[in-house]
Amino acid sequence: MSKTAKIDVKDQNLLGALRQFLKAVLDQEAIHAVLVPWRLPMKNMVMPTLITDPERLERVDPLSPAFPMNGAKVVSRLTRKATGRKVAAMMRPCEIRAFVELVKLKQARMEDLLIIGTDCLGALTNQDYFKWVGDDMDQATQTFYTAVLSGKGEGLGDVSLAPACQVCEFPVPAGADLAVGLFGVNTSDELLIEAQTPQGEAFLEALGLAGAEAPSGRQQSIDKLVAERTAARDEMFVRTREATDSLEKLTRYLANCVNCYNCRVACPVCYCRECVFVTDVFDHEPLQYLLWASRKGAIKMPTDTVFYHITRLAHMSTACVGCGQCSNACPNDIPVMELFRTVAHQTQRAFEYEAGRNVDEAPPLTQFKEKEFEEVVGIS
Amino acid sequence: MTDFEPTIVAFFCNWCTYTAADLAGTSRLSYPANVKIIRVMCSGMVDPQYVIKALLEGADGVIIGGCNPGDCHYINGNYKARRRVKLLKEILPSFGFEAERLRLAWIAASDGILLAEMMRDFTEQIKVLGPSAPKLRMVI
Numbered sequence: 001m002s003k004t005a006k007i008d009v010k011d012q013n014l015l016g017a018l019r020q021f022l023k024a025v026l027d028q029e030a031i032h033a034v035l036v037p038w039r040l041p042m043k044n045m046v047m048p049t050l051i052t053d054p055e056r057l058e059r060v061d062p063l064s065p066a067f068p069m070n071g072a073k074v075v076s077r078l079t080r081k082a083t084g085r086k087v088a089a090m091m092r093p094c095e096i097r098a099f100v101e102l103v104k105l106k107q108a109r110m111e112d113l114l115i116i117g118t119d120c121l122g123a124l125t126n127q128d129y130f131k132w133v134g135d136d137m138d139q140a141t142q143t144f145y146t147a148v149l150s151g152k153g154e155g156l157g158d159v160s161l162a163p164a165c166q167v168c169e170f171p172v173p174a175g176a177d178l179a180v181g182l183f184g185v186n187t188s189d190e191l192l193i194e195a196q197t198p199q200g201e202a203f204l205e206a207l208g209l210a211g212a213e214a215p216s217g218r219q220q221s222i223d224k225l226v227a228e229r230t231a232a233r234d235e236m237f238v239r240t241r242e243a244t245d246s247l248e249k250l251t252r253y254l255a256n257c258v259n260c261y262n263c264r265v266a267c268p269v270c271y272c273r274e275c276v277f278v279t280d281v282f283d284h285e286p287l288q289y290l291l292w293a294s295r296k297g298a299i300k301m302p303t304d305t306v307f308y309h310i311t312r313l314a315h316m317s318t319a320c321v322g323c324g325q326c327s328n329a330c331p332n333d334i335p336v337m338e339l340f341r342t343v344a345h346q347t348q349r350a351f352e353y354e355a356g357r358n359v360d361e362a363p364p365l366t367q368f369k370e371k372e373f374e375e376v377v378g379i380s
Numbered sequence: 381m382t383d384f385e386p387t388i389v390a391f392f393c394n395w396c397t398y399t400a401a402d403l404a405g406t407s408r409l410s411y412p413a414n415v416k417i418i419r420v421m422c423s424g425m426v427d428p429q430y431v432i433k434a435l436l437e438g439a440d441g442v443i444i445g446g447c448n449p450g451d452c453h454y455i456n457g458n459y460k461a462r463r464r465v466k467l468l469k470e471i472l473p474s475f476g477f478e479a480e481r482l483r484l485a486w487i488a489a490s491d492g493i494l495l496a497e498m499m500r501d502f503t504e505q506i507k508v509l510g511p512s513a514p515k516l517r518m519v520i
Binding site for chain 2: 241244245246247248249250251254255257276296298300305306307310311313314315317318342343346347350351364365368369370371372373376377378379
């Protein structure tokens with residue numbers, strides 16, 4: 001079903017080509033606005049920005065390694081109710097997968113939306129990004145995509161991809177209406193545009209781009225990258241399990257936590273409108289703390305740190321897409337992503353589920369069958 | 381550890397397992413006093429966090445009791461409980477909690493004898509496992 005076309009790249013300027021392409025998308029009668037990673041005028045930062053004025057597309061930068069938030073939540077805000085106006089949203093693969101989870105939870109809608117995915121070059125952690133970016137953003141982005149696409153990673157100085165990106169086996173979007181292909185493509189001449197849905201196909205037709213086949217080496221370079229990432233991921237799983245396989249180790253792993261709940265705020269699939277940990281349930285009487293302290297001799301304040309993390313694992317690990325924004329948001333450098341991905345891999349496998357894979361697959365805890373998991377039940 | 385008396389927290393469905401516990405009582409059947417019963421309206425309302433909290437606060441074992449398949453007063457609450465127990469049995473052992481510390485059982489309202497037997501059996505099983513980690517060290 002997939003249909004592919006190409007857009008030309010002039011003077012090695014990938015961003016210029018992408019901006020032209022987005023301009024053509026926004027020019028379409030059907031598209032009211034585009035949501036894109038956009039360089040803020042007041043600082044060298046890239047944020048998701050909703051644009052209706054084609055002139056503003058000059059600051060679009062989908063290839064920057066800035067990844068300050070998972071855009072799925074933003075797209076959910078734009079789509080949760082019908083507007084009758086279509087938005088084209090450009091997202092990284094992990095943002096698309098998180099968005100798919102939100103659609104299943106009825107917190108977002110696929111209607112009135114055109115998803116434009118990109119082959120993901122990865123991102124830097126916020127801290128590394130600020131340290132690294134400098135004043136010339138054109139230069140910074142070009143250095144970054146050249147380094148990643150050459151496969152050598154040279155030129156990034158003393159920073160490397162965020163831990164989540166280093167172990168991400170989904171660098172290529174699936175389920176996007178249109179997907180921009182970079183890996184295994186001769187990007188000095190052209191970028192690949194692939195329609196992955198019927199809507200995307202119709203749209204590609206309307207854009208009137210020159211048809212093209214995917215380059216023969218593309219699948220091979222994707223397979224190689226995915227294999228490397230999967231191997232790195234499995235090593236990370238082993239390291240993390242080893243670091244957390246007892247209560248003693250888990251408490252050491254989480255000891256820096258100050259219960260700020262930033263990881264939960266940053267998480268695109270932490271779906272509760274109001275988290276139980278900020279409700280009255282945890283608004284204990286002052287005397288209660290003193291009684292607990294009397295019973296145990298000492299209680300760490302604030303309390304319920306491990307309880308919070310394990311509960312969050314129980315609530316959202318089956319929907320975890322591994323975007324790493326939890327680690328990015330942690331003020332005390334706890335490797336939250338590693339813990340959550342490791343457990344999520346196990347819980348998703350237990351229900352033969354993969355977060356973000358398919359919008360038609362119901363989340364594991366929203367469905368059940370009469371005969372299943374009988375091994376967990378028993379009177380002895 | 382022969383003199384170890386475990387603390388066991390039980391979440392029993394109002395319509396079946398709790399009624400069975402009542403029946404055991406009125407039938408003068410005895411079961412270990414280690415089991416602290418919390419009556420809930422349905423096993424399907426036991427959020428994973430109740431189990432996690434109980435274990436972290438020092439419960440050595442947790443039992444969830446629900447209706448037999450097809451008998452749920454709310455049609456399918458027990459099936460939801462089963463999925464949640466499946467989930468917890470994936471997560472808790474990652475952190476060193478033995479999967480056997482959590483048990484899900486279907487016990488009908490008329491099964492007073494079975495209930496008393498199960499409580500004895502589970503208490504014995506937990507005695508063999510010994511105290512759970514949160515009893516022995518600080519939990520943050």
